[in-house]
Amino acid sequence: MKVRSARSVRSIRSPRQAATAAAAAAVLSLTAACGGASSDAGDKSGGRAEAKPAASATASAAADKRVSSTGETLGEGELKKVALVSGDVPDFAVTSLQGGDETGTERAEQPECQPLAAVINGAPEPTPSAAVHRTLTDESEEGNDDQTVVTEILTSYPEGRAMQVLRGVKNAVGACAGGFKTTGGDGPSTYTEVKELPAPKAGQEALAYQVTGSFEGTKVPLVFQLVRTGSTVVIFYAANFIDAKTPEIPAGLATAQAAKLP
Numbered sequence: 726m727k728v729r730s731a732r733s734v735r736s737i738r739s740p741r742q743a744a745t746a747a748a749a750a751a752v753l754s755l756t757a758a759c760g761g762a763s764s765d766a767g768d769k770s771g772g773r774a775e776a777k778p779a780a781s782a783t784a785s786a787a788a789d790k791r792v793s794s795t796g797e798t799l800g801e802g803e804l805k806k807v808a809l810v811s812g813d814v815p816d817f818a819v820t821s822l823q824g825g826d827e828t829g830t831e832r833a834e835q836p837e838c839q840p841l842a843a844v845i846n847g848a849p850e851p852t853p854s855a856a857v858h859r860t861l862t863d864e865s866e867e868g869n870d871d872q873t874v875v876t877e878i879l880t881s882y883p884e885g886r887a888m889q890v891l892r893g894v895k896n897a898v899g900a901c902a903g904g905f906k907t908t909g910g911d912g913p914s915t916y917t918e919v920k921e922l923p924a925p926k927a928g929q930e931a932l933a934y935q936v937t938g939s940f941e942g943t944k945v946p947l948v949f950q951l952v953r954t955g956s957t958v959v960i961f962y963a964a965n966f967i968d969a970k971t972p973e974i975p976a977g978l979a980t981a982q983a984a985k986l987p
Contacts, residue, residue: 794929794955795987799881801855804957807985808857808879814981816865822876825858831907831914838905840893841919841936844949844960846910849890853880853958861978875974877982878960887956891932894951895921898934915939922971925979928952928959928986935971944969952979954986 799807811818829846833839843850847858856878863873882890897919904917917937924931930953938945948971950961959982963972 796884796955797987798854798883798956799987801857804855804857804879804881807957807987808859809861809877809978809982809985813985814861814975814977816863817975817978818862818864820860820862822858822860825878826856829910831910833901834906834908835901838897838901838919840890840897841901841905841916842907844894844951844962845907845936845947847878849878849880849951849958849960850893851882851886851889853882856880863975873975875978876962877978879982880958880960882956882958884956887953887958888930890958891930891951891953894934895932898932904937917944922948925950925952925974925976927979927983928954931979937969946971948972948974950974950979952983954983957986959983959986 809817809819813819825847828848831842831846833842840850859877859879861875861877866872880890881887898921901916901919904915904919906916907914915938917939919936920934922933922935924933931951933948933950936947936949938947943966945964945966946969947962947964950959952959952961959979961974961978963974965972
């Protein structure tokens, strides 16, 4: 995702907090985008740069994960060991997400849309047995107004439950295409549209979608990728607080992460 300030991103703990912070900042100054944001304002070509490809060996390993997995349920310590680290994807630095264990509390007014609200909270349902949070920053863009920053959440589940996560979210994407409302958190929120996007080619199962929020009259596209390998589900998210363009998540992140999972 694209942000005005890479430093501010690391203080945001969920897309909901990021969106709220960005909306507030927009009221004060349209040039101050907050953490978790995606901005194409600094891209004079009219679109973001092409994502950097993952190394061929990593891509090959990720392809193998689409057909095989041990299915092992990882604890928090084990998730930390398999999480992406700096250097796994060219130019990307990886750090722990500040306050990553603090999740949002939004509840969808429409029960069928709750799986979407849960992911926005950073707390997918069913509740994972363990989770770790990371911030992924493209250091080759350090100092740029449109530096790429992506948030990652790794979650693990008892046998069979990981599939329920993607199934619930996929059903919600279809049922809530016309949008939904939530209560709780920092107050009521309105999401005007939900649409499925091309899924990354990684893991045994993958899903990508966009939720468009409406904050202070401004459309805020949030993009999510969910990738399952065995009993582990990885969530990536990005957002755009500057205009209504759909933000992009570099493809190499999903393939590199899938290649590290058992």
